Amino acid sequence: MERRTRVRFAPSPTGPLHMGGVRTALYNYLFAKQRGGDFIIRIEDTDSNRFVPGAEAYIIEALNWCGIIPDEGVDGNGKVVEEASEKHPHAPYRQSQRRGIYRKYADQLVESGNAYYAFDTAEELNEARAACEAKGETFIYNQTTRMSLRNSLSMPESEWRPLLDSRTDWTVRFKMPENTVVAMDDMIRGHVEINTDTLDDKVLWKRADELPTYHLANIVDDHLMEITEVIRGEEWLPSLPLHYLLYQAFGWQDTMPRFAHLPLLLKPVGNGKLSKRDGDKMGFPVFPLNWLNSEGETYHGYREDGYFPEAFVNLLAMLGWNPGTEQEIFSMKELIEAFSIDHVSKSGAKFNPDKAKWYNKEYLRMKSDEELTDAFMPILASKGINEDYDKVKKIVALIKERATFVADFWDIASYLFVAPAEYAEKDANKFWKEENYTLALKVADFILAFDGEFTKESLEGPLEEYIRSNEWPMGKVMNCLRLALVGASSGLGIADIVTIIGKEEFARRIEAIKAKLC
RNA sequence: GCUGGGUUCGUAUAACGGUUAGUACCCAAGAUUCUCAAUCUUGUAAUAGGAGUUCGAUUCUCCUACCCAGUACCA
Numbered sequence: 001m002e003r004r005t006r007v008r009f010a011p012s013p014t015g016p017l018h019m020g021g022v023r024t025a026l027y028n029y030l031f032a033k034q035r036g037g038d039f040i041i042r043i044e045d046t047d048s049n050r051f052v053p054g055a056e057a058y059i060i061e062a063l064n065w066c067g068i069i070p071d072e073g074v075d076g077n078g079k080v081v082e083e084a085s086e087k088h089p090h091a092p093y094r095q096s097q098r099r100g101i102y103r104k105y106a107d108q109l110v111e112s113g114n115a116y117y118a119f120d121t122a123e124e125l126n127e128a129r130a131a132c133e134a135k136g137e138t139f140i141y142n143q144t145t146r147m148s149l150r151n152s153l154s155m156p157e158s159e160w161r162p163l164l165d166s167r168t169d170w171t172v173r174f175k176m177p178e179n180t181v182v183a184m185d186d187m188i189r190g191h192v193e194i195n196t197d198t199l200d201d202k203v204l205w206k207r208a209d210e211l212p213t214y215h216l217a218n219i220v221d222d223h224l225m226e227i228t229e230v231i232r233g234e235e236w237l238p239s240l241p242l243h244y245l246l247y248q249a250f251g252w253q254d255t256m257p258r259f260a261h262l263p264l265l266l267k268p269v270g271n272g273k274l275s276k277r278d279g280d281k282m283g284f285p286v287f288p289l290n291w292l293n294s295e296g297e298t299y300h301g302y303r304e305d306g307y308f309p310e311a312f313v314n315l316l317a318m319l320g321w322n323p324g325t326e327q328e329i330f331s332m333k334e335l336i337e338a339f340s341i342d343h344v345s346k347s348g349a350k351f352n353p354d355k356a357k358w359y360n361k362e363y364l365r366m367k368s369d370e371e372l373t374d375a376f377m378p379i380l381a382s383k384g385i386n387e388d389y390d391k392v393k394k395i396v397a398l399i400k401e402r403a404t405f406v407a408d409f410w411d412i413a414s415y416l417f418v419a420p421a422e423y424a425e426k427d428a429n430k431f432w433k434e435e436n437y438t439l440a441l442k443v444a445d446f447i448l449a450f451d452g453e454f455t456k457e458s459l460e461g462p463l464e465e466y467i468r469s470n471e472w473p474m475g476k477v478m479n480c481l482r483l484a485l486v487g488a489s490s491g492l493g494i495a496d497i498v499t500i501i502g503k504e505e506f507a508r509r510i511e512a513i514k515a516k517l518c
Numbered sequence: 519g520c521u522g523g524g525u526u527c528g529u530a531u532a533a534c535g536g537u538u539a540g541u542a543c544c545c546a547a548g549a550u551u552c553u554c555a556a557u558c559u560u561g562u563a564a565u566a567g568g569a570g571u572u573c574g575a576u577u578c579u580c581c582u583a584c585c586c587a588g589u590a591c592c593a
Binding site for chain 2: 354475
């Protein structure tokens with residue numbers, strides 16, 4: 001029987017979601033939407049010690065910004081659902097609120113002989129680890145050591161049974177079978193095998209906080225929530241055999257989800273996975289949104305750095321996946337159609353900030369002048385400039401191809417709003433020579449005397465004709481004027497600039513440079 | 519250390535036994551322009567190393583090297 005596709009993104013609210021996490025969520029989302037299935041959010045907060053306030057809201061807001069909208073687990077107000085309803089039948093979606101569910105599954109495993117109660121204290125285990133380390137060995141809680149430790153396998157029932165009630169620091173551990181080959185299939189990596197002798201008896205449930213660990217909670221919830229595919233980061237591959245074994249122990253192998261382990265996102269230079277420190281060090285964000293940590297440090301986000309969510313999603317999609325064609329620009333809709341696990345690569349992808357910027361530039365040029373103007377107006381206002389909307393729109397149309405971010409507009413075109421505060425020395429030395437500027441000033445007079453309509457179309461032709469007919473050097477003359485208008489030898493065509501700033505401002509700037517340089 | 523995963527230009531990747539090993543970003547050169555940017559054209563640059571299997575290996579197998587992950591009562 002064909003099951004409805006249901007995938008989940010299950011972050012732990014221990015801090016801001018970084019871009020690798022967003023990518024995992026994105027791939028899950030694309031996979032689900034392509035099959036008309038459900039994308040579910042589940043909050044894995046089983047470690048009360050690592051809980052970070054605000055992290056959960058951050059994660060949901062980040063996904064929302066990216067257009068990754070969950071079908072289940074989060075409601076329309078961006079809140080994690082706590083009460084079951086038709087749309088959210090598996091509520092609550094926060095594992096800390098599902099506490100009561102897991103205990104019986106842990107007990108079930110003990111009863112079926114797949115798990116046992118362990119009474120070793122943290123100190124005892126630390127000592128055992130230290131003792132092994134001193135001998136150059138690694139302590140491992142498994143078949144070779146478990147009988148010499150304190151648990152319901154090594155002690156008679158009469159002894160351990162009372163401890164269940166009298167102590168509150170025991171755990172339930174998985175009883176890893178001996179010398180068994182676990183054969184697994186991964187949608188990305190193919191067939192993988194491992195011998196259970198290399199694995200340990202993982203803690204599944206902790207009496208101390210009456211909460212499961214990741215492994216138990218994950219398997220139980222994926223089963224209960226009828227998850228069909230688990231698409232997660234590569235760091236989970238080593239625990240896949242345990243998860244397989246848990247499905248077997250519960251007798252759920254018929255509905256066990258398929259697994260796909262995604263390659264990691266690596267730092268741009270050097271080795272290792274992308275970490276939150278890399279970004280600010282290298283001048284690119286690692287997070288989707290700004291994040292203020294408890295020490296008062298702010299980590300940069302793509303949103304605040306001026307990236308469009310579409311560009312961010314697009315670049316993320318291409319980090320570890322390719323469409324098999326040469327298309328590089330994809331809308332979310334196109335991604336949903338084109339995405340395929342078959343084209344996800346096996347190896348980690350080094351993030352390339354240059355390519356990220358290129359993506360933003362491409363998206364910026366696809367935006368309408370109106371949308372860009374709307375974004376630019378507040379920036380202008382912050383510079384103390386209240387310019388007419390239509391005029392700003394005209395300017396935006398002229399400069400949008402030169403920018404990567406909307407925030408670049410000001411740097412590129414501030415001279416269209418305010419006179420240059422200074423003149424670039426290098427350019428001035430190069431162009432503002434007497435033989436040039438005497439001619440340039442004549443051209444300025446020509447422009448001031450021009451009585452036709454002041455538009456680029458009407459002005460440009462006659463202006464160039466005037467210079468040519470006098471056989472003056474076009475480049476030198478124009479750059480002298482540009483220096484006066486822009487403050488440097490870069491920027492738009494003279495006719496464009498003059499048209500935008502108008503005749504009066506043009507006159508003022510000519511006077512200003514005359515006073516300064518003549 | 520052990521276990522698992524990975525390895526094509528600097529980067530992201532294509533080529534799922536037969537190609538002059540393709541594309542994009544970056545970089546460089548040229549064209550264009552009144553400058554800059556944009557644009558266009560061109561260029562530099564890769565199958566980690568070694569054995570096999572095969573008529574033929576980037577592609578399959580093994581070994582080595584290197585990288586990554588896991589090795590918690592963290593996820």
